[in-house]
Amino acid sequence: MIGKGKSISHTRASMGYGWNQEKDAEVVLRQHLVGENPKEITEEFKRIQELNHNCERNTLSFVLSPTINDGQRLKKQELERVAKEFMEKMKLGERQAIAFVHRDREHTHIHLYVNRIDFKGIAYNDSFIGKRSQQAAEKTAETLRLTTVKQVQMEREFQTQELRNEIKRRHELTLRHQKPENYQLYLIGMKANGVDVIPSINKQGKLQGFRFEFQGHSFKGSEIHRNMGMAGIGRQLTRYNAPNRIISPKNTIKLLDKVVPVPQKLAISLAKKAIKKSIDQGMGI
Template sequence: MIAKIIEGRSFGGCVGYVLKKDSEIIYANGLRTDSAKTIVQDFNFQRMLNPRLGKAVGHIILSWNTADKDMLNNDIMISSAKRYLSKMGIRHTQCLMVRHHDRKHDHIHIIFNRVNDHGKTISNSNGRYKSFKACKELNAMYGFKQSEGKQNVNRGRLKGNDRTKYQIYDTVKAGIRNSKNWTELQNYIRYKGVEMQFKYRSSSAEIQGISFSKDGQVFRGSAIDRSLSYSQIDKALNGIDNSKELYYTPFTDSPASLSADNSIGKAIGEVASALFSIPDIVPEQEDPLIKKRKKKENYRLKR
């Protein structure tokens, strides 16, 4: 099981999309399900308890692997979805679960109100991290097949930001396989239309993170995939080759390798200094007696 999290502003648009042909309402809480119109009315009525919240529409898609098809039914989907929502901190609010039958893989759409029954906002902080953790725990609990990653995603069905993210993911992954250092990776992905930018810790040259951009859209590496964080890419590149040829700024090699290079350079500099440095010349000291005679002679001449 995997989850996709979406937020929006219009309950009417979301409900209208979810309640389409080949859909089935399998669970509802705090809503009249007579029609799409009554569902939207109830969502909007509770929304007015906190009118300042713009994106009050919570929308989550839970999808299962085709290998799980024989073990799935409405009860299992509802049970796992409720546990998922609880782990996400989504409680005491209106909720609608709709099952779709238009794909090979089973999936349900969950629409919930981010304004809870008490007029409080349901937090979306760290939502994607919590979702990943929740799915992993529920897959183990129910015996669902764990997703094998982005390789099996149907790229042809992706749109908007998701399409761009996967294009960046595929490009950077190919770049890592074909590059020996950061410069080669940067050149490869730039040729493919992707740019990367480093994020530096304030008032220092220490790299804190990385982001990628394509067609005017910018994403943090870790937001695209955990394997595209700065530390993970650096490990992958250093595992291939430790070549350190860089021609661009601010692109730099890993701080650890630069420290090693600086140590070697410092040692060479010290040896060169010892071999080729010119000693300071100290003026020869004049004999005190000669100095005294010169002083007397100068005094006599002045008289």
């Protein structure tokens, strides 16, 4: 099961989405509330939130997503228990809360809204709430004997081991036989060997890694092998070329007819690799 959480200020709008009848929404948990629609529930939240004038994002919004198989078999009472157990793991205590389940898609999921302000006017500490939500969902799954994220990851790794081994084999063939001079030629070589290597560009427009697509599956380089991340591939390219032929002095590389910036750490790492290589050759190692 996956858990996501954040603090919000737009309570009514968010709750309106959760209580969307078009998504076959069903209330599975109601705690210290009597309202029958998002507007009434929001007003009840506000009465308690008026006890604390300093907190702006005064509603906690969570999404709990069991695995497809778990979601299909869980009944209303069991989903209520999931929400309550999650709240207990998050140490939310006694406060207003309402949860809806959406079954409009294959993946059943719970929308849980909790008043961040308790009945004494104290605001819940939302530091690192995203990470804590994930950990609480994992513990909830373990307690209720649902499938955990770790179990899903282990199953996926087991099922895709042969595919990842084959991608690594083609990666090694590309390096050994084609001896690419730079990242662009490496991508071209891998494509010729049946693997599409897709650059991952972050919000700053910098290259942060690659994804490998093969036979309908997609993997990060680190999921295949620790040496198949961006830096690992770069270090292997220095077998055949000096760093300044792989990365320009401006810390950019050319990929798919575009000039893309790369992290300075990568340029330094490749330079160190090249220096070590020169020293080893000079010493006859």
